[in-house]
Amino acid sequence: MSAKSNLTETITFDVFKAEIIEDYKIAITSRECSLLGRREVLTGKAKFGIFGGGKELPQIAWAKAFKKGDFRSGYYRDQTFMMAIGELTIEQFFAGLYAHTDIEHDPMSAGRQMGGHFATHSLDENYNWKNLTNQKNSSSDLSPTASQMPRLLGLAQASKVYKSLKNFDSSNFSKMGNEVAWGTIGNASTSEGIFFETINAAGVLQVPMVVSVWDDEYGISVHAKHQTTKENISKILNGFQRNEEDNGYEILKVKGWDYVDLINCYEKAGEIARNEHVPVLIHVEELTQPQGHSTSGSHERYKSTERLNWEKNNDCNIKFRNWIIENDISSEDDIIKIEKDIKSRVKAGKIKAWNDFINPNKNSSRELIDLLKQASSISARKDFIEKEIQKLESIKEPIKKDVLSIARNSLKYLIYDNHISKDKLVNWINKYSESEQLKFSSLLYSESSKSATKIKAVEPDYEDSENLVDGRIILRDNFDAIFKNYPESLIFGQDSGAIGDVNQGLEGLQDKYGSVRIADAGIREATIIGQGIGMAMRGLRPIAEIQYLDYLMYALQIISDDLSTLHYRTFGKQKAPMIIRTRGHRLEGIWHSGSQMGGILNLIRGIFVLVPRNMTKAAGFYNTMLESDQPALIVECLNGYRLKEKKPNNLGLFKTPVGVVEVVKSGTDITIVSYGSTLRLVEHAAVDLHEIGINAEVIDVQSLIPFDIEQRISKSIRKTSRILIVDEDVPGGASAYILTEILKQAGSYENLDSAPALLTAKDHRPAYGSDGDYFSKPSKNDIFEKAYEILHESNPMQYPKLR
Ligand SMILES: Cc1ncc(C[n+]2csc(CCOP(=O)(O)OP(=O)(O)O)c2C)c(N)n1
Numbered sequence: 001m002s003a004k005s006n007l008t009e010t011i012t013f014d015v016f017k018a019e020i021i022e023d024y025k026i027a028i029t030s031r032e033c034s035l036l037g038r039r040e041v042l043t044g045k046a047k048f049g050i051f052g053g054g055k056e057l058p059q060i061a062w063a064k065a066f067k068k069g070d071f072r073s074g075y076y077r078d079q080t081f082m083m084a085i086g087e088l089t090i091e092q093f094f095a096g097l098y099a100h101t102d103i104e105h106d107p108m109s110a111g112r113q114m115g116g117h118f119a120t121h122s123l124d125e126n127y128n129w130k131n132l133t134n135q136k137n138s139s140s141d142l143s144p145t146a147s148q149m150p151r152l153l154g155l156a157q158a159s160k161v162y163k164s165l166k167n168f169d170s171s172n173f174s175k176m177g178n179e180v181a182w183g184t185i186g187n188a189s190t191s192e193g194i195f196f197e198t199i200n201a202a203g204v205l206q207v208p209m210v211v212s213v214w215d216d217e218y219g220i221s222v223h224a225k226h227q228t229t230k231e232n233i234s235k236i237l238n239g240f241q242r243n244e245e246d247n248g249y250e251i252l253k254v255k256g257w258d259y260v261d262l263i264n265c266y267e268k269a270g271e272i273a274r275n276e277h278v279p280v281l282i283h284v285e286e287l288t289q290p291q292g293h294s295t296s297g298s299h300e301r302y303k304s305t306e307r308l309n310w311e312k313n314n315d316c317n318i319k320f321r322n323w324i325i326e327n328d329i330s331s332e333d334d335i336i337k338i339e340k341d342i343k344s345r346v347k348a349g350k351i352k353a354w355n356d357f358i359n360p361n362k363n364s365s366r367e368l369i370d371l372l373k374q375a376s377s378i379s380a381r382k383d384f385i386e387k388e389i390q391k392l393e394s395i396k397e398p399i400k401k402d403v404l405s406i407a408r409n410s411l412k413y414l415i416y417d418n419h420i421s422k423d424k425l426v427n428w429i430n431k432y433s434e435s436e437q438l439k440f441s442s443l444l445y446s447e448s449s450k451s452a453t454k455i456k457a458v459e460p461d462y463e464d465s466e467n468l469v470d471g472r473i474i475l476r477d478n479f480d481a482i483f484k485n486y487p488e489s490l491i492f493g494q495d496s497g498a499i500g501d502v503n504q505g506l507e508g509l510q511d512k513y514g515s516v517r518i519a520d521a522g523i524r525e526a527t528i529i530g531q532g533i534g535m536a537m538r539g540l541r542p543i544a545e546i547q548y549l550d551y552l553m554y555a556l557q558i559i560s561d562d563l564s565t566l567h568y569r570t571f572g573k574q575k576a577p578m579i580i581r582t583r584g585h586r587l588e589g590i591w592h593s594g595s596q597m598g599g600i601l602n603l604i605r606g607i608f609v610l611v612p613r614n615m616t617k618a619a620g621f622y623n624t625m626l627e628s629d630q631p632a633l634i635v636e637c638l639n640g641y642r643l644k645e646k647k648p649n650n651l652g653l654f655k656t657p658v659g660v661v662e663v664v665k666s667g668t669d670i671t672i673v674s675y676g677s678t679l680r681l682v683e684h685a686a687v688d689l690h691e692i693g694i695n696a697e698v699i700d701v702q703s704l705i706p707f708d709i710e711q712r713i714s715k716s717i718r719k720t721s722r723i724l725i726v727d728e729d730v731p732g733g734a735s736a737y738i739l740t741e742i743l744k745q746a747g748s749y750e751n752l753d754s755a756p757a758l759l760t761a762k763d764h765r766p767a768y769g770s771d772g773d774y775f776s777k778p779s780k781n782d783i784f785e786k787a788y789e790i791l792h793e794s795n796p797m798q799y800p801k802l803r
Contacts (some may be wrong), residue, residue, distance in 0.1 A: 001156060003332075009602050012075060015620075017329050017330070018526070020132065020259075020329050021324075021329070021330060021338070023060045023259075023320075023339070024320060024324060024330075025056060025338060025342060026056075026060055026080060026083050026504020027056040027060060027080065027316075027317050027320060028051055028317060028338070028339055028342050029083060029090065029345070029346060030053075030056050030079055030083055030278045031053055031056060031317055032054040032082055032342055032343055032346040033051070033090060033346055034051035034079075034291060035053070035291070035547050036094075036346055036347065036350050037049045037051055037053065037093070037094070037097055037115070038291055038295055039357075040094070040097055040098075040350070040363055040427070041097075042295065043069075043099065043294040043373065043466060045098065045354065045397075046097040046098055046099075046115070047099070047113055047114070048112070048115075048151075048294065048295055048296070049097060049115060049116070049294060049295040050076045050077075050115070050116045050293070050295070051076075051077075051079065051116065051294075052076075052077045052079040052080050052116075053080060053290045053291050053313070054216060054287055054288035054289045054290050054291075054315060054316065055077045055078075055080065055214050055216075055256070055287055055290065055316070055729075056316055056317055057256060057257060057258075057259060057262060057316035057317070057319075057320055058081040058212065058214070058256050058262050058266075058284045058316075059078060059080040059081035059084060060080060060081075060084050060262075061259070061263045061265070061266045062081055062084075062212065062266050063081050063084030063085050063181065064263060064266060064267070065201075065244050065266040065267050065269065065270035066081075066085060066087075066136060066180075066182060066270070067136075067180070067270075067274075067641070067682045068133060068135060068136055068177070068570065069132060069133040069135075069137070069175060069178065069596065070136060070137065070175065070179050070180050070181070070182060070540070071137045071138070071139055071155040071177040071180075071182070071534075071537075072118075072137065072138040072139065072182050072183075072184075073081070073135075073138075073139045073148045073149075073151055073155055073182070073183045073184075073534075074115045074118070074138070074141065074147055074148055074182070074183060074184035075141055075142075075145070075183060075186065075189070076116035076117060076141060076143075076184075076186065077116075077186065077187060077214055078118060078141075078283070079093060079116065079118070079762060080161070081184075082118045082138065082592070082726060083798070086136070087107075087118070087120055087136060087138065088108075088118065089349070089701050090238035090345065090349030090350070090353075091105070091349045091352055091356070092105070092106060092107060092108070092348050092353075093115070093353075094349065094350045094354065095111070095353045095356065095357060096108050096111075096113075096114075096115035096116070096583060097115035097352065097356040098111075098353065098457075099111035099114070099115075099351075099361065099441070100353070100356065100357045101110075101436075101439040102356075103571050103573070105353070105356055105357070107119075107120075107121065107572060107573075108140070108570075109140070109569050109571060110439070110571035111439070112179075112568065112569050112571060113140075113141070113569050114143075115485035115520050116141075117140065117141035117142070117143070117264070117267055117569075118138050118140070118141055119138055119139065119140035119141065119570050119573065119574060120135060120136065120137050120138045120139065120573075121570075121573040121574075122537065122573060122574045122575070123572065123573050123574065123700030126218070126222075126448065126449075126573070127446065127447070127448035127450075127629065127706045128448075129172050129173075129539060130172070131171070131172045132172060132173050132538065132539070133171070133172065133174065133175055133179070135174065137345070138153075138770070139151060139155060139537055140566060140569055140574055141533075141569045142253065142561055142562055142565075143193060143220075143561075144184060144193045144557070144561050145188070146184075146189045146190070146192035146194050147194065147221065147557070147558060147561050147562055147686070148183060148184075148185065149183060149185065149194050149195050149211075149530070150194055150224065150526050150527045150530020150531075150533065150558050150562070150636075151194075151197035151530045151533040151534045151535060151537070151558075152181055152183040152198060152200055152202075152209060152211070152403045152530070152533075152534065153201055153202050153205070153207065153209065153527050153530045153531055154530050154531040154532060154533050154535045154536070154537070154542070155181035155199050155209075155534035155535075155537060155538060156180070156181035156202065156207035156208050156209035156273075156279070156534070157205055157207045157531055157534060157535055158173070158174065158179075158181075158269070158534060158535045158537075158538035158539075158540055159174060159177040159178065159179045159181070159208050159277070159602065160177060160181070160205070160207050160277060160516075160542060161177070161490065161516055161517075161535065162177040162210070162538075162540075163176060163177030163277075164177075164514075164516050165487065166487065168303045168487040168488045170539065172539060173538050173539035173540075174538070175231060175440040177495075178274060179208070179274075180208045180209070180210055180270055180273045180274050181207075181208065181209050181210075181534070182209075182210045182211075182212070183210070183211040183212065183398055184211070184212045184213075184214060185213055186213070186214055186215075186216070186219060187213055187216065187217065187219070187224060187227065187228065187233060188216075188217040188218065188219020188220075188222060188224070188227045188228075188247075190213060190228065190233045191227045191228065193526075194527070194530075194557075194558070194614070197524050197526055197527050198527055198530065199211070199240065199249075199281070200522070200524070200741055201521075201522060201524055201531075202249075202279040203240055203247070203248055203249055203279060204522060206247055206277055206278060206279070207277060207279060208273040208277045208278075208279070209266055209272055209273060209279045209280070209796045210269045210273050210279070210280045210282065211271065211279070211280070211281050211282070212279075212282045212284055213234075213282070213283050213284060214256070214283070214287050215231050215233070215256070215283060215284055215285045215286070215287055216286055216287040216288055216289050217231075217307075218289065218293075218299075218303070219303075219498055220293045221293075221299075221301065221302035223618075226668060228307040229791070232283075233283055234251050234253050234281065234283035236327065237249070237251060237281060237339050239250065240281070242278065242506055243591070245398055247278070247551040247611050248310045249270070249278070249279050249280060249281050250272050250278055250279075250280045250281075251280075251281045251283070252265050252268065252269060252280060252281070252282045252283070253282075253285060254282060254283070254284055254285070254477075255284075255286045256284045256285060256287035256288075256316055257285050257286060257287075257314055257315075257316040257320070258319075261325060262284075265282060266282070270283055282675075287316065288311040288314060288315050289311070290311060290312075290315055290461075297468075299649065312415075313528065321335060321376060328512075328635060334695045340579065343444065346451055350550055354395075358398075360398050361397075361398050361399060361400060361403060362376045362397070362398065364398075364400070364403045364432065365392055365398045365402070365403050367428065368392065368403055368406070368407050368428065369389055369392055369393060370388050370389060370423045371421070371424055371428055372385055372392075372407075372410055372425065373389060373418070374421040374424065374425075375410070375414060375421045375422055375424075375425050376389065377421075378417070378419055378421060379413060379414055379417050379422075380416075380417070381413040381414070382558070383460055384410075384413045385410050385413050385414075388406050388409055388410045388413075390405045391406060393527060400436055403431060403432075403438065404429070404433055404589065405732055406520065407425070407428070407429045407432070408429060410425070411425070411426070411429070420643075428730075429431065437438050437734070442571075442572075443567055443568055443571055443572040444567070444568045444605065444606050445567070445606065445608075445630060445706075446567065446575070446629050447572065448629055450627070450629040450630075451628060451629070451630065451656045452608060452624055452625055452627075452628035452630055452632070453658055453659050453706060453709060455624050455627055455628055455655060455657065455658070455697065456655070456657065457655055457656065457657040457660070458653060458655040459622075459651070459654060460616055460620070460648030460649075460650065460654040460656045461648055461649045461650040461651065461654065462646055462648060462747045463649065464649075465646065465647060465648065465649055466646070467646065467647040468644045468645070468646055468647070469644065469645065469647045470641060470642050470643070470644065470645075471503050471614060471615030471616075471641050471642065471644075472503050472505045472507075472615065472642070473644050473647065474619055474645055474647055474648070474651075475505040475615045475619055475636070475641075476500070476504065476505050476506060476507050476508075476509070476744065476794055477647070477651050477767075478619035478622065478623070478652055479491070479505065479509060479619075479649045480509060480624070480652075481651045481652025481653075482622060482623070482626060482652055483509060483512075483513045483517060483518070484652070485652055486541055486623040486626055487531075488539065488540050488541050489517070489540075489541040489543065489626065490516065490517040490518070490519070490535075490540065490541070490542055490543070491506065491517070491518055491519070491543040491544075491545060491581070492518075492519040492520070492521045492531060492543075492544060492545065493520075493521050493524050493528055493530065493544060493545025493546065493547060493581070494520070494521060494528075494545070494547045495520065495547065496518065496519065496521070496545045496647055497510050497515060497518055497519045497520035497521075498510060498520060500518075501545065502547065503583065503634075503638075503641040504641070508519060515691040521545075522622060524554075525546055525553075525554035525555035525733035526554055526557065526558045527550055528544045528545070528546065528555065529544055529555040529558050529559055529563065529578075529580065530558060530562075531544060532563075532576070532578035532579075532580070533543035533562055533563050533566070533576045533578060533677070534560070534576075535578070536568075536575070536576035536577050536578040536631070537574060537575070537576045541578075541579075541626060542578045542579070543578070543579045543580075543581050543622075544578060544579070544581070545580075545581045545582065546578050546580060546581070546582040546586060546672065547582070547583075548582065548583060548587070548592065548594065548638070548739055549583065549584025549585070549592060549594050549595065549596070549635055550578060550584070550587075550591050550592055550593065550596070551581045551583060552580075552596075552600065553596070555664040556599075556603060556604075556653065557634075559603075559604050560581070560603040560604050563604075563606070563607060563631055564580070564603075564604040564605060564606030564607045564631075565606055565657055566606075567606065567630070568606055575629055575630065575645070576631055577628065577629045577630050577631055577783070578625070578626075579622065579631065579632055579633075579634060580607075580631070580632070580633045581622075581634055581670075582632065582633070582634070582636070583635065583636040583637070583638040584635050584636075584637075584638060584676075584774075585611075585635065585637050585639070585676040585677035585728065586637070586638070586639055586676075586677040586678065586728060586773065586777065587638055587639075588766065588768055588769055588770070588772055588773050589647075589766065589767070589769075589772065590765040590766065590767075590768070591765075591769040593761075593765055593766040593776075593777075594638060594728075595611075595676075595727075595728045595729045595733075595734070595761070596729065596733075596738060597611075597704070597727070597728075597729045597733055597734035597737075598729050598730065598732065598734045598735075598736065599733070599735025600633070601704055601705065601733075601737050602737070604703070605706075606631075607627070607630075607631045607633055607705070608630065608631070608632035608633070608658055608705050608706065609632070609633050609703070609705040610625075610632055610633065610634045610635070610637075610656075610658065610702065610703050611675040611676045611701065611702065611703070611704055612634070612636065612637070612656065612676075612702060613640075613641055613676055613677070613679045613680070613700050613702070614637065614640055614643070614645055615637075615641070615645055615655075616645050616646075616648060616703065617656050618634060618636045618637075618656075619651070619654070619656075620654050620655050620656030621634050621656045621658070623653065623654060623655045623656075624636065624651060624655040624656055624657065624658060625658075627655070632658075636721070637676055637677045637678065638677075640677065643662065647712055656702065657703075658703045659703050659706035659707065659708065659709035659710075660702065660703065660708070660709065660710060660712075661673075661699050661701050661702060661703075661708045661710075661712050661713060662697050662699070662700045663697060663698070663712065663716065663720040664679070664683065664698045664699070665683065665686055665696070665697065665698040666697050666702045667695040667696045667697035667698070667720065668669070668695045668719060668720060669689075669694050669696060669720055669722070669791065670689075670694065670696050670697070670698070670720050670723070670724060670790060671696070671697045671699060671713065671716040671717055671719075671720045671722065671723045671724070672685075672686065672696050672697070672698050672699070672701060672720040672723075672724045672726060672783070672787060673701060673723065673724070673725050673726070673738060673742075674698075674699075674700070674701070674723075674726040674727065675700060675701040675704065675727075676728075677728075677776075678726055678727065678728050678778065679698070679700050679754075681726075681778070681779065681780045681783060682698050682726055682783055683698055683781045684764050685784045685787065686698050687785035688780070688784050689787055689788070690782060693789075694788070694791055696787060697716050697719070697720055698711070699713060699716060701738065703774070704734065704737070704738075707738070707741040708741065708742075708745070711745040711746065712746065713742050713745060714742065714745035714746060714747050714748035714751070715749070717742075717748050717749045717751045717752060718747060721751055721753040721754070722752065722753060722754045722794070723742065723748075723752065723756045723757070724754070724756075724757045724758075724759060724783075724786055724787050725738050725739055725742075725757070725758050725759070726759045726760075726783055726786075727759070727760050727761075727777055727778075728756070728761050728777045728778065729761060730758060730760060730761055730762075730763055731760045731761075731763060732760075733760065735758040735759075735760050736758070739758060742756070743756075753794060754790050754793060754794050755791055757786060757789075759778045759782060759783060759786045760778065761776055761777040762775075762776050762777075764776065775779035775784055785802060785803075788802055
């Protein structure tokens with residue numbers, strides 16, 4: 001470690017010394033938190049701990065280069081960085097560990113994420129954007145390793161977009177695109193595909209992104225020799241290094257215990273990314289993990305004695321300490337004093353955090369005991385209730401579950417009682433469970449005034465318009481209006497740019513709005529979504545295009561793990577109102593079948609799933625979602641782009657409401673529910689049914705999530721008393737979801753005279769070609785026969801057996 005640094009030339013030695021001591025204090029505060037945190041888990045106060053021990057020093061250097069407006073997208077080792085930028089206190093660290101459900105105590109997630117997952121607040125109490133350029137930002141962490149990478153790309157790209165954006169007030173988000181997005185990842189997690197996908201994409205896009213690889217040679221117990229070719233990530237990424245001829249990366253290497261080199265390295269990385277918009281990879285080597293990977297095991301099991309000794313001697317905090325003393329920055333005595341003081345501060349912080357966490361539960365417990373005593377005094381089953389009281393009294397530090405489960409258990413002893421103390425207890429249980437449930441289940445979707453469910457329908461206006469056009473023209477011209485009305489909107493995807501998408505829904509728009517806003521992207525679905533998430537988190541309105549619904553699978557992990565949980569896992573403190581545009585339904589062949597809807601619906605709760613049956617409906621959904629503040633997946637019908645539709649006059653303005661079904665044909669004998677391209681087949685089948693005297697009511701679901709908020713389907717069942725759900729997905733897929741939603745509606749089950757029927761595709765992926773489609777997915781004939789069968793069963797005289 002060399003004390004010679006350009007740092008010393010610019011500030012006085014005293015200031016330099018004071019700053020170093022402050023840095024040392026942060027490093028050992030963080031370490032002490034890790035040590036005590038582990039103990040909290042081992043003694044049962046917290047469930048699980050994963051800490052930043054052994055990675056303190058590079059994070060302190062990084063924090064110096066991190067400026068207001070910048071974003072972090074990192075992982076569970078970054079507590080020291082969060083402390084260094086002033087976004088994590090000792091109390092908050094422990095509140096996170098205990099899973100405190102109050103956002104004031106655990107600002108990272110209000111107890112929804114395990115400790116070690118960090119976030120700052122981008123939104124105020126009304127869910128409006130704060131000024132992100134006035135604060136240091138951290139996007140919210142995820143557990144699946146490397147999942148922080150796709151979003152990192154988008155966070156960095158936002159700076160690039162803001163640099164060229166016109167007619168948009170970006171003052172809350174960017175100062176001329178001057179912000180850097182900083183990522184961190186463990187050496188072993190660089191083995192993930194999305195790491196390499198992100199690295200490649202950022203090299204192509206040339207965005208201000210700095211990725212630090214914290215290299216401690218292991219991924220839990222698995223050594224680098226099993227993880228990385230040549231056991232060295234910077235060595236194998238060498239081909240990405242920029243040179244005179246080619247753009248690329250700046251790749252830097254630094255030892256994780258070398259304070260001065262680390263500071264210089266991070267300063268340099270920040271300048272390159274910020275000033276040149278060139279991505280940087282910093283390989284931080286020779287880091288350690290003094291407490292092992294997590295509280296789940298000890299590293300003595302898999303590290304050799306030699307390695308363990310090496311880690312002891314090369315612990316970055318120890319090396320930093322030695323360097324401070326050797327360079328006369330402080331005496332050892334003074335250092336010892338500082339260390340003692342910090343030990344007691346961390347201990348006090350931990351105790352305070354625990355009391356803040358546990359005291360409300362103790363109060364609830366006392367309240368309940370009081371009510372139980374009152375109830376037991378007049379109950380015939382007094383003894384049983386008293387046992388429950390004793391159980392609760394014996395729990396000195398109860399969690400909410402202890403309190404509520406005992407309360408609910410006790411009620412069964414009071415079933416036949418009828419007195420005021422029972423009522424009081426019941427009221428208390430109802431109130432407590434309702435308020436506590438919200439702490440765990442609120443904010444999956446937007447609850448703001450801009451929630452899409454609050455946006456009213458605006459009908460397409462056809463006055464004096466008899467203009468029949470291909471569906472794709474309506475989409476194209478509506479997108480034109482969108483890009484004009486929302487200067488912060490942009491679209492990108494495979495073939496979305498120069499040719500205006502494979503179905504010409506964006507024809508000519510790149511010429512009009514430029515290649516930053518209407519852009520081609522590589523074939524890399526996960527990072528296309530990552531671009532969208534990151535840019536949306538910085539105030540842009542991205543539309544990420546996945547060429548075909550089938551290929552959403554590559555991005556499904558990121559959509560599911562990151563986008564769909566973001567608002568929920570930050571307790572509404574971060575949002576990414578992006579739109580995923582794709583096309584599907586009724587395609588042909590194993591990989592072009594266009595419907596894995598059941599899988600999608602189950603995996604992406606937290607995102608609206610909209611399935612318009614034509615392009616006017618689709619365009620209306622884009623208009624609705626852009627006015628809202630939440631993400632959506634919009635699936636256009638691939639076989640609808642060339643079908644004729646009447647062109648509305650109010651492009652960009654009409655809105656398809658979310659969560660509202662449409663009765664496209666009213667009837668009295670049976671309700672048939674479907675969506676997307678299959679709905680057209682249902683409409684044809686309904687005509688055939690009509691011919692033989694069966695009057696079917698046809699309902700287009702339109703919006704799978706949210707589902708029929710007004711409960712129109714149960715209203716229809718009240719009239720027809722029969723329901724057939726038609727879906728092109730496999731059995732148990734979207735049809736099962738639709739049935740579940742319908743059965744939740746008041747009156748739907750009671751009003752059924754026939755068992756609800758589901759008509760789906762076969763179990764297998766569809767075979768190729770028109771015959772493959774006919775024999776794999778429900779056809780018009782299948783729908784007719786199924787509806788007929790239901791009526792035959794209920795009235796065989798009127799409807800004799802068909803075949
Ligand atoms: C996709 C995925 N697979 C497995 C895990 C379980 N897991 C958690 S951390 C970890 C090792 C990560 O090692 P590394 O990236 O080197 O980071 P370190 O913890 O050493 O800092 C594993 C396998 C996970 N979280 N996500």
